[in-house]
Amino acid sequence: MPTALITGATAGIGAAFARRLAADGFSLVLVARDHARLADTAAELRKRYGVEAEALPADLSADEGLEAVEERLRAGVDLLVNNAGFGNRGAFLDVPVADELRMLRVHCEAVLRLTRAALPYMISKGRGGVINVASVAAFFTRGTYSSSKAWVVNFSQSAAAEIAGSGVRVMALCPGFVRTEFHERAHMDTSGIPGFLWLPAERVVDEAMRDLARGLRVSVPSARYKAIVGLGRLVPGNLAGRVSTRLGRR
Numbered sequence: 001m002p003t004a005l006i007t008g009a010t011a012g013i014g015a016a017f018a019r020r021l022a023a024d025g026f027s028l029v030l031v032a033r034d035h036a037r038l039a040d041t042a043a044e045l046r047k048r049y050g051v052e053a054e055a056l057p058a059d060l061s062a063d064e065g066l067e068a069v070e071e072r073l074r075a076g077v078d079l080l081v082n083n084a085g086f087g088n089r090g091a092f093l094d095v096p097v098a099d100e101l102r103m104l105r106v107h108c109e110a111v112l113r114l115t116r117a118a119l120p121y122m123i124s125k126g127r128g129g130v131i132n133v134a135s136v137a138a139f140f141t142r143g144t145y146s147s148s149k150a151w152v153v154n155f156s157q158s159a160a161a162e163i164a165g166s167g168v169r170v171m172a173l174c175p176g177f178v179r180t181e182f183h184e185r186a187h188m189d190t191s192g193i194p195g196f197l198w199l200p201a202e203r204v205v206d207e208a209m210r211d212l213a214r215g216l217r218v219s220v221p222s223a224r225y226k227a228i229v230g231l232g233r234l235v236p237g238n239l240a241g242r243v244s245t246r247l248g249r250r
């Protein structure tokens with residue numbers, strides 16, 4: 001039975017990955033900080049899908065947490081989903097530098113270290129995959145969040161190119177707005193975001209799994225967000241930046 005390790009598996013997109021991969025017959029290793037919620041999530045998945053689900057509590061902004069997950073990955077998993085992440089509300093100059101650095105740790109350092117820990121086993125088997133959850137924000141200018149996600153996209157494409165021909169795939173997943181706990185946790189007001197811009201987490205995950213199977217290196221779920229990303233590349237950078245910054249300030 002193949003094994004998948006998912007970070008941020010107790011809520012939102014990560015929880016949708018856990019359900020989908022359990023339904024596909026994967027054994028799961030679930031990572032998040034909240035021990036009790038992690039144990040509940042693992043128990044629920046075992047009961048509902050009859051799969052193995054291991055809870056691995058870890059804070060990916062701390063060395064200890066990163067080391068624990070690296071160790072588990074070195075022992076061998078077939079699919080890694082680097083999904084854990086969060087937003088900081090407010091403009092760059094208003095957000096404490098420590099919070100921005102914590103974001104870089106979770107969005108960039110953790111993605112780098114966990115990918116690095118997971119790939120040798122996968123390459124030795126000649127198969128496997130890494131999905132790094134970025135965002136459509138990667139294609140716009142919206143502070144440290146979008147900068148960190150742009151790094152995730154570039155890093156994933158670079159890693160995919162380096163290991164081409166090994167049988168292992170690395171893909172950046174770039175969702176648009178998804179109703180999860182993300183915005184509430186960051187105290188963001190989402191009332192001005194039109195309904196058609198929201199995607200269900202299940203759809204994002206289904207498109208990601210299809211795109212990974214097709215060998216894509218960057219997945220942007222839904223035609224509407226493919227169009228938005230395409231348009232964003234055409235309009236002058238400062239205009240796209242102004243619009244996305246206004247949305248980000250909410």
Ligand SMILES: NC(=O)c1ccc[n+]([C@@H]2O[C@H](COP(=O)([O-])OP(=O)(O)OC[C@H]3O[C@@H](n4cnc5c(N)ncnc54)[C@H](OP(=O)(O)O)[C@@H]3O)[C@@H](O)[C@H]2O)c1
Pocket residue numbers: 007008009010011012013014031032033034035037058059060061083084085086106133134135136174175176177178179180181182183185
């Ligand atoms: N929602 C959107 O609109 C949207 C759009 C584009 C991209 N994304 C990206 O999608 C990913 C998942 O976001 P989501 O919307 O599903 O968020 P969410 O509902 O808030 O879930 C976040 C998950 O990450 C875990 N987590 C947070 N910080 C962590 C840390 N330091 N160490 C370990 N686990 C941590 C949380 O559990 P604990 O709190 O227990 O640790 C939780 O399981 C993120 O990378 C986000 O940037 C989201």
